[in-house]
Amino acid sequence: MKRGLVLFDPQEISASELVERTTRLQRSMQQQGVTAAFIYGDVYHSGDITYLSNLCIYWNEGVLAVPATGDPALLSKLSSRVHPWMRSISNLKDLRSGANLGDLASEYLKASSPGIVGLVEMDWWPAYVVDDLQAKLPGWELRDLGSIVQQERRRPSESELKLLRKSAEISAKAVEIGLAGTMTNPERAGRAELSARMAGVEDVLVFCHPATEHADTVEVVAEYRGYWTLASRVVFKGSPEWAPMLRQAYGAAEQRLRPGVDVAQLRMAAGAALNGSAIPWRIDLIHHTDLETGGDYRLPGEEAKAVHAGSVVGLRLEFAFADGTHAVTADTFEIRDDGARRLTKALPQVSS
Amino acid sequence: MQDERDWRISRVRHGMTKAGIEGLLAFAPGWRRENVRYLTGASLRGSFATAYLPMAGNPAAFAGTVQDEQAIRAHGWVADVRPLVYPDCSEMLTRLRESNVPGKLGIAHLELMPRIMLAAIRKGLPGVEIISATRMMNQVRMVKSEWELEQIRRAGVVCSAGWEAFVSALKPGAMEFEIVAAVEAELKRLGAQDNFMLFASGGTEVMGMSPPGNRRLQLGDMVRTELTPQLNGYFAQICRSAVLGEPNEGQVRSFALFKEALEAGLAVVRAGVTANEIACAENDVFRKYGYGEYCTSQYTRVRGHGHGLHPDEVPMIVEGDQTVLEENSVIIIHPNTYTPLAGYHVLGDPVVVKKDGFELLLTTERKLFSV
Numbered sequence: 105m106k107r108g109l110v111l112f113d114p115q116e117i118s119a120s121e122l123v124e125r126t127t128r129l130q131r132s133m134q135q136q137g138v139t140a141a142f143i144y145g146d147v148y149h150s151g152d153i154t155y156l157s158n159l160c161i162y163w164n165e166g167v168l169a170v171p172a173t174g175d176p177a178l179l180s181k182l183s184s185r186v187h188p189w190m191r192s193i194s195n196l197k198d199l200r201s202g203a204n205l206g207d208l209a210s211e212y213l214k215a216s217s218p219g220i221v222g223l224v225e226m227d228w229w230p231a232y233v234v235d236d237l238q239a240k241l242p243g244w245e246l247r248d249l250g251s252i253v254q255q256e257r258r259r260p261s262e263s264e265l266k267l268l269r270k271s272a273e274i275s276a277k278a279v280e281i282g283l284a285g286t287m288t289n290p291e292r293a294g295r296a297e298l299s300a301r302m303a304g305v306e307d308v309l310v311f312c313h314p315a316t317e318h319a320d321t322v323e324v325v326a327e328y329r330g331y332w333t334l335a336s337r338v339v340f341k342g343s344p345e346w347a348p349m350l351r352q353a354y355g356a357a358e359q360r361l362r363p364g365v366d367v368a369q370l371r372m373a374a375g376a377a378l379n380g381s382a383i384p385w386r387i388d389l390i391h392h393t394d395l396e397t398g399g400d401y402r403l404p405g406e407e408a409k410a411v412h413a414g415s416v417v418g419l420r421l422e423f424a425f426a427d428g429t430h431a432v433t434a435d436t437f438e439i440r441d442d443g444a445r446r447l448t449k450a451l452p453q454v455s456s
Numbered sequence: 457m458q459d460e461r462d463w464r465i466s467r468v469r470h471g472m473t474k475a476g477i478e479g480l481l482a483f484a485p486g487w488r489r490e491n492v493r494y495l496t497g498a499s500l501r502g503s504f505a506t507a508y509l510p511m512a513g514n515p516a517a518f519a520g521t522v523q524d525e526q527a528i529r530a531h532g533w534v535a536d537v538r539p540l541v542y543p544d545c546s547e548m549l550t551r552l553r554e555s556n557v558p559g560k561l562g563i564a565h566l567e568l569m570p571r572i573m574l575a576a577i578r579k580g581l582p583g584v585e586i587i588s589a590t591r592m593m594n595q596v597r598m599v600k601s602e603w604e605l606e607q608i609r610r611a612g613v614v615c616s617a618g619w620e621a622f623v624s625a626l627k628p629g630a631m632e633f634e635i636v637a638a639v640e641a642e643l644k645r646l647g648a649q650d651n652f653m654l655f656a657s658g659g660t661e662v663m664g665m666s667p668p669g670n671r672r673l674q675l676g677d678m679v680r681t682e683l684t685p686q687l688n689g690y691f692a693q694i695c696r697s698a699v700l701g702e703p704n705e706g707q708v709r710s711f712a713l714f715k716e717a718l719e720a721g722l723a724v725v726r727a728g729v730t731a732n733e734i735a736c737a738e739n740d741v742f743r744k745y746g747y748g749e750y751c752t753s754q755y756t757r758v759r760g761h762g763h764g765l766h767p768d769e770v771p772m773i774v775e776g777d778q779t780v781l782e783e784n785s786v787i788i789i790h791p792n793t794y795t796p797l798a799g800y801h802v803l804g805d806p807v808v809v810k811k812d813g814f815e816l817l818l819t820t821e822r823k824l825f826s827v
Binding site for chain 1: 485486487501502503504520521522523526527530531542543565566568569570571572574575602631632633634636637638640641642643644645646647651652653654655663664665666668669670753754755758
């Protein structure tokens with residue numbers, strides 16, 4: 105749950121860059137004849153809203169309404185009592201609260217002639233809300249805009265790359281601290297959490313759990329100023345036979361990572377290194393924009409797409425053991441023309 | 457634990473009968489997993505999972521990740537565990553067809569179910585009437601078993617420890633988010649899986665709570681929090697306020713007002729009373745001293761609420777809510793609101809509702825803390 109530091113710092117992302125993000129979306133909307141774009145978010149999945157407004161949906165649900173021209177507005181189930189706080193951490197001025205998102209949307213559009221409302225990632229919207237919009241917006245066409253905002257987010261600007269690098273440093277440091285010494289898994293989680301939160305993360309997910317009886321996993325997924333990164337390492341208490349296999353498979357995938365590579369190619373590289381191992385395993389390549397949900401909100405088919413230069417991705421290899429435990433190794437990489445640069449470089453290389 | 461599972465299934469099926477539902481599908485998005493956890497007992501990590509309970513026969517569960525499938529199997533309550541794969545959700549629909557397809561299917565958290573999933577269900581189960589079972593499941597979960605109460609008691613102990621960590625971290629110059637960091641670290645060290653927490657610092661200008669900022673604490677500040685750790689799936693909440701330095705007259709008067717209101721609310725708690733009666737008892741104290749206007753939605757949300765597998769469950773303790781409290785439901789009484797005396801003030805204790813009163817879940821003193 106989001107209970108870390110939420111800031112709007114124009115030194116990090118300038119007000120003009122924030123406005124330009126909305127302007128790019130509006131240009132695309134105008135080309136498609138869309139009157140307003142609605143972006144749904146909840147406390148678990150709201151990265152697109154944060155990207156366009158710096159707003160944090162810290163609880164409940166909301167919709168960012170972006171008109172074809174003019175400033176966006178937030179339609180939210182959160183109380184109007186938190187509007188002053190929302191204004192302090194975002195560039196939004198028009199904040200509207202109510203119990204029903206359909207009613208808020210209807211009120212928002214009441215002065216406009218019926219046209220097209222674009223729903224960003226319409227497949228992930230609650231069907232209940234979409235049905236309600238259809239009922240309350242007679243004459244309006246609801247059109248799926250797909251992952252139009254995510255596509256922009258996958259080409260981070262230089263200022264965004266700075267924040268992603270900082271986020272990756274924090275994730276790596278938290279894992280490093282969680283690995284140190286002899287601790288129980290709750291103690292590892294406590295130390296990793298403290299490290300990340302003192303560094304100013306907005307949210308952090310820390311998973312410390314056994315990986316057979318011979319090892320523990322420390323995995324951290326952290327959000328710094330809206331930018332998510334991933335890191336994970338295994339701390340060994342012995343020399344299980346699977347340890348070198350994990351290193352070799354991950355190392356093979358990491359070496360293969362570069363522009364144009366997709367997860368199937370990484371799977372082949374890791375699989376070759378595993379040489380028919382009986383341990384079930386899974387490798388995943390997750391854009392930083394999908395890390396908040398562990399990649400679960402990727403639209404069908406997206407998982408298979410190749411990465412391109414300029415993107416930032418998490419590489420994650422998981423062994424699933426028969427006793428129900430898991431070993432996870434992961435890092436965050438910036439994909440560059442000449443290969444992949446590990447942003448979680450504070451951690452030792454797995455293959456070393 | 458099989459007794460616990462059977463007790464739950466019995467309660468759910470009783471609720472299904474009353475609602476005229478022949479099959480229940482519990483849906484768990486990443487931020488509302490409580491119903492699937494209730495039916496499977498498993499701690500989940502993925503963004504989507506469902507659990508299906510027919511009126512007769514065995515339950516089944518469906519998870520979006522292999523890890524969650526394993527977690528459900530390992531818990532042992534549901535043997536039939538299958539993958540949940542978009543866009544066609546075919547394994548889930550196949551299983552629903554294998555047991556007699558219900559004429560009326562209740563979906564818990566239907567209101568949050570993604571269009572892609574509901575479209576697959578509508579297409580795959582033509583002719584089936586689909587209704588929301590969210591309210592039904594809220595009612596089912598409201599009364600806790602003895603095992604559930606034991607988990608909430610443990611969460612109550614961690615609440616008290618979290619508050620101690622909060623007070624220990626308070627000092628002039630510390631930034632708000634650093635206080636939260638210290639609390640989170642302690643909660644996690646004690647085994648908490650998650651925590652819901654809001655925060656505010658300052659004087660009479662504070663109108664409510666939010667996530668923390670980078671404001672530095674100053675002498676004279678009142679620092680408020682509600683923190684809600686989750687232990688083995690179950691949440692418990694504490695609300696307290698502390699002052700850096702000696703409290704001023706307004707802060708002292710404010711605390712006295714809130715303490716009297718909290719204790720007035722607690723005084724009427726017992727099985728059989730309504731949420732409305734508790735809220736009225738709390739608000740009457742504010743009205744008695746001329747602060748009744750601060751009990752409205754302009755200044756506050758609720759005067760307490762239930763908790764369990766979710767931090768904010770029914771009943772909502774508000775005037776007009778006629779929900780009858782049953783024995784072994786768990787609620788927090790918190791008359792949190794703004795007044796001009798000291799700004800937003802929070803004070804609240806969680807309790808188990810008993811036949812003739814309540815069981816307090818905290819050991820933390822009910823006082824205005826001064827650091």
